[in-house]
Amino acid sequence: MTGPRAGLDRVNEQTNMKKWAGLILVVVLAAAGWHYRDRWLPAADQDAGPAVPMVATAIQTNIQFAVQAAGEISPAEQVSVRPEINGRIELLPVDIGDEVRKGELLFKLDDKELRNQYESTKTMVDRARLELEKSRRDYERAQKLLAENLISQEMFDNARTTYELASNALERAQRELAVIEERLTKTEVRAPFDCTVLTRPVSVGQAVSGSGGFNSGTEVLTIADLNNLVINAHVNQADVPRLKVGQVVEVQVEAVSGLVVTGVVERIAPQATYRNNLKGFAARILLKNPDRRVRPGMTANVRIPVASAENVVAVPLAAVFTEKNPETGVRERFVYVKHGDRYQRRLVDVGVADNFFAEIRAGLQPGEQVALIQPPEELILKEEPPPATTTKAPASETSGEGASSSTAVSRPATAGRA
Structure with a gap:
């Protein structure tokens, strides 16, 4: 048969052949998978026993625990300089970045009008002084005349009133002259301390208002003492109990690569505040002899050493487990010490801890291996031999707090570890 009918039959035959080929391929793959399962899976199930946990070796090392915080560098003293009286800028000898010594002129207001008032008021004072002298003489004369009954009481009273x-x-x-003299002294504004000019938003000839006027007056300059810089850091509330005023800290300035300076904790806020949705306490850190490259507004990372221990037995934090004793109600810390193919649960005394290692004061010897994850129950020895003794090295604490076992590992304990 030829024509459209024959072409349609050929298409149907090709389609049926493809369907059968696909079905045969699926059957072959299924048979191969079943064969692989029968051959390999039982052997794998037979060989796979309890998973062997990862282990670590107890070592002797130095541990330092430090609190990390970040803050912005700012001057210890910064002043917005505004005139106390209204006027017009006559002299402005400083500009942004200028270093000014204490007592040097920052700016001067035009004082011509005030000086004219001063001269006029001074003349009034001289005139009032002459009139007082004249009235005093008249009053004294009236006293004598009244005593001799040469004038009436009324005339005497008038002379006294005039005086x-x-x-x-x-x-x-x-008093008016004194006020004008005081206003004249306020036309010159001098540096209250050794400072550097940070901003100068006005120019010579500009009219400015006094600090007692609208919006607290016009800001002419912003000055700061760049020889004494501070960092206003926000310390997590969990770390604040370990801080104390006077602690020496390390400061790294992000903008100056490789620069590390020292500072001292100067103030710790008594009340918590929120910053970036984190509750903490503001801490003011004073920088000692800051590098000239350090400037206000830069971000600083602060490292505050809290506790340290030298040449002590230590294990990774993951190796220390915490569990509450159901009989005594005391939270116990322990490790799983490897003995051959099994593990012994052993109580330990934990000392200083950092973000990686925990000091083991007692219960473990250097070189012993401990599990980093909890071993399966069938690999744990049922009997606990007496714990090994460890020579306890004294821990030097930068802070009086934070070196005890309860505080040095307080945060990891929330995850079931020390």
């Missing part, structure tokens, strides 16, 4: 008014006028003029 008192002249005295009040002189006092008022003197």
Whole structure:
């Protein structure tokens, strides 16, 4: 048969052949998989026993526990310089980055109007002084004339009143003169300490308002003492009990590669605050003799040593387990010591710990191997031999707190480890 009918039959035949070929391929793969399962899986199940845990060797090393914190560097003293009176900038001899000594001129306001007021008020004071002298003479003369009954009481009273008014006028003029003199001293603003100019938002000739006016006055300069820098760090609340004022810390400045400077914990805030959704306490750290490359606004990483131990037996933190004794209610710390193919559960006394190792004060000897994960129950020895003794090395603590076994490993204990 030829034509469209024959072509359709050929297409159907090809389709049926593909279906059968695919079905045969699936059957072959299934048979091969079943054959592999029968041949290899039983052998694998027979060979696979309890999983052997990873182990580590107890070593003698030095351990240092330190608190890490980050903060921003800022000047210990920073002042926004604003005039106390209204005026116009006449002199502005400093600019951004200038170093100014204590007592040197920062800026000066135009004082011509004040000086004119001063001269005018000074003339008023001189006039009031002359009038007071004249009224005093008249009053003394009236006293004598009244004593001789040469004038009436009314005339005497008038002379006394004139004298008192002249005295009040002189006092008022003197007070006005003193106010103007004080305002004249405020036209010159000098550096309160050795400082560096950080900002200068105004220029010569610009009118400025005094600090007692609107918006606390116009800021003319911002100055700071860059010889004494501080770091305002935020310390986690779990680490604050280990800190104390006067501790020496190491500071790394991110912007200056390789630079490490020292500082001293100067203040610890008494109340917790939140920063980046973390509760902690603000700590102020004073930098000692900061490098000239360190500038305000840079980010610093602070390392605060808390406790240390030298030449002590130590194991990885993962090897120390914590469990509450159901009989005594005391939280016990222990390790699994390897003996041949099995493991012995042994109580240990944990000392200083850092982020990697924990000091073992008693219960373990250098060279003994301990499990890093809990061994299967069938590999744990049922009887516990007496624990090995360990020579306890004194731990030097930078802080009086944090070296005890309960605090040095407080955070890892939450995961079931020391």
